Amino acid sequence: MNEQPRTLNWIMLGLIGLVISIYVLFPVFWLFLASFKTQPELAQLPISFWPEAPTLEAYKALFSPTHQKGQLLDWPQLIGNSFFIAVSSTIIVLIFGTLAGYAFARLNFPGRDLILGGLLISRMFQGAALLLPTYRLMSMLGLQDSLIGLVLLYSAFGLPFATWIIASSLREIPRELEESAMMDGASRLQSMVMVVLPLATPALITAAMWHFVGAWSEFAFASILLESNEHKTVTIGLASFVELFTLEFQYVGAAATIVALPIMLIFLFGQRYFTRGLLAGAVKG
Amino acid sequence: MGSVTLRNIRKSYGAVEVLHGIDLDIKDGEFTVLVGPSGCGKSTLLRSIAGLETISDGEISVDDTVINTLVPKERDIAMVFQNYALYPHMTVAKNMGFSLRLAKESQEEIDKKVKAAAEILDLNALLDRYPRQLSGGQRQRVAMGRAIVRDPKVFLFDEPLSNLDAKLRVQMRSEIKELHQRLKTTTIYVTHDQIEAMTMADKIVVMRGGHVEQIGSPIELYDNPASVFVAGFIGSPAMNFIDAVGDGKALKTTTQELLGTPNATVASGQKVIAGFRPEDIRLAEKGIAAKVALIEPTGAETQLTLRTENEAIIMTTRDRITHSVGDQVFFEVIEGKLHCFDSETERSLAEGGQAQ
Incomplete structure (x- = not known):
């Protein structure tokens, strides 16, 4: 009956979505294409859209550590540093976020809701406002220019939100399941690990993805905090590339693509968990 | 073995006491039903026995071992929850074998026991399914299976049938009772449904406001209710209650109509509450005058609502009714079926009615 207007609606929505996607993604795509072009092609007029002779030269250059204009940019090292920081702080955030989230969801202690709300307040500060105090603090602790320092810092920044996501998802898991596990002979820890956490997987994955992406792409x-070259991360490397190669844009394109790759992969594979985790509790399932 | 003894169980949430000293003896193998309206403390009592709630005072023992300080896993008690509480991420077999896995039994042993339990509950074909793929009745059976694989000393059921539709409820009721007759494991079952209590129990514990109102077999409670509350709670349709006055050995209504001789000695002029069940009255040539207000045939029997000057009286009869609404009739209480209760305390005035 009303099949036709409905189809029309879908087509309209699809078109709008397409326009928005192109608008948002075009610069990214442009950069991606640039990474396969040669220096002369980038400089020529009229501008070519598709690479005329696609080449991996820029990527090869990226992975052969060379002095570029007097500055050492060791991309394997940068990537390794970023991975170390993002993975370590994600693990820390998951472990403590889960424990804290469980406590907030299940245990009764004075001031629980106040503290849980307070956790979110820490998210309300503009990061820039914390730059200077954080620098002072880290210097005092002797943690400036150290990967461990950044791991601790990112973990501290990431924990409140992770705790909050995990706590709200654990609240949705019926208490009876845990009680049932305890009647079956489980300790509290066993019931948490064997019954509660498997059911909270979407929230755990969401928290992990959220944190990893944040830590991986953090720049300020x-x-x-990082001074020496061997401690720098991909975002710093990318920033210095933009400064270094104003003309050789293919290098910037290649570096940006590599920095974006893990994030794209994470969203590609984690998408269904990501939306489910963030929406947990929005409706009764 | 699994006899359960409760002594002076008290439970408070802050300043509010919800269990006011419960005493109860449950023999090994007995099917005991805790019944009462919501908020009477029956679930709290059950959860205290399970170890999911701590008690404020008193003693819970199983086979003469005091267990109230033990955590649930050390009590050797299994529980079936109202919403089944099946682990959604485990198959039926895994759900049923979970307790054995925690007890570190060998996989071989687990498989054997799960299979045996599945056999009893007719779950063999469903062992590889997940809870979400099961119907309500099947979930209920898995929840029971999870309890029986452990062969515990005591089974606890917390309103296990309240999520099922009426027909399935009747069926599961029989299944649980059959299961009990087969396994003979001490069972404590909580429900607010008096029919469930009547049909399943060896022993019913009627609770109200954190107190035990009466303990007895279903027929004892039905025939000799200790209070107006129990009399009204057990039996459907409920017992009729009217104000009455002692007159010699008999009871009269407040409008001086003769009700009959009660099951207790009443002083002349003593004000009491008279009670009689709908099936214990019959239409007669003379007696208490009433008008037929409503006729509800259910096939096997017919329910009549009779309106006297002051009250509406429910009567059920297996006779075919020739009266129609508005007719003037007379009814009498069948001899020996007239209960009477103290109008102040609402306790039964019959011999033994003061007990409990």
Whole structure:
């Protein structure tokens, strides 16, 4: 009956979505294409859209550590540093976020809701406002220019939100399941690990993805805290590339693509968990 | 073995006491039903026995071992929850074998026991399914299976049938009772449904406001209710209650109509509450005058609502009714079926009615 207007609606929505996607993704795509072009092609007029002779030269250059204009940019090292920081702080955030989230969801202690709300307040500060105090603090602790320092810092920044996501998802898991596990002979820890956490997987994955992406792409704190070249991260490397190669844009394109790759992969594979985790509790399932 | 003894169980949430000293003896193998309206403390009592709630005072023992300080896993008690509480991420077999896995039994042993339990509950074909793929009745059976694989000393059921539709409820009721007759494991079953209590129990514990109102077999409670509350709670349709006055050995209504001789000695002029069940009255040539207000045939029997000057009286009869609404009739209480209760305390005035 009303099949036709409905189809029309879908087509309209699809078109709008397409336009928005192109608008948002075009610069990214442009950069991606640039990474396969040669220096002369980038400089020529009229501008070519598709690479005329696609080449991996820029990527090869990226992975052969060379002195570029007097500055050493060791991309394997940068990537390794970023991975170390993002993975370690994600693990820390997951472990403590889960324990804290469980406590907030299940245990009764005075001031529980107040503290849980307070956790979110820490998210309300503009990061830039914390730059200077954080720098002072980290210097006092002797943690400036150290990967461990950044791991601790990112974990501290990431924990409140992770705790909050995990706590709200654990609240949705019926208490009876745990009680049932305890009647079956489980300790509290066993019931948490064997019954509660498997059911909270979407929330755990969401928290992990959220944190990993944040840690992987963080720039401001990394740039003021890390000084020596061997400690720098991909975002710093990318920033210096933009400064270094104003003409050789293919290098910037290649670097940006590599930095974006893990994030794209994470969203590609984690998408269904990501939306489910963030929406947990929105409706009764 | 699994006899359960409760002594002076008290439970408070802050300043509010919800269990006011419960005493109860359950023999090994007995099917005991805790019944009462919501908020009477029956679930709290059950959860205290399970170890999911701590008690404020008193003693819970199983086979003469005091267990109230033990955590649930050390009590050797299994529980079936109202919403089944099946682990959604485990198959039926895994759900049923979970307790054995925690007890570190060998996989071989687990498989054997799960299979045996599945056999009893007719779950063999469903062992590889997940809970979400099961119907309500099947979930209920898995929840029971999870309890029986452990062969515990005591089974606890917390309103296990309240999520099922009426027909399935009747069927599961029989299944649980059959299961009990087969396994003979001490069972404590909580429900607010008096029919469930009547049909399943060896022993019913009627609770109200954190107190035990009466303990007895279903027929004892039905025939000799200790209070107006129990009399009204057990039996459907409920017992009729009217104000009455002692007159010699008999009871009269407040409008001086003769009700009959009660099951207790009443002083002349003593004000009491008279009670009689709908099936214990019959239409007669003379007696208490009433008008037929409503006729509800259910096939096997017919329910009549009779309106006297002051009250509406429910009567059920297996006779075919020739009266129609508005007719003037007379009814009498069948001899020996007239209960009477103290109008102040609402306790039964019959011999033994003061007990409990």
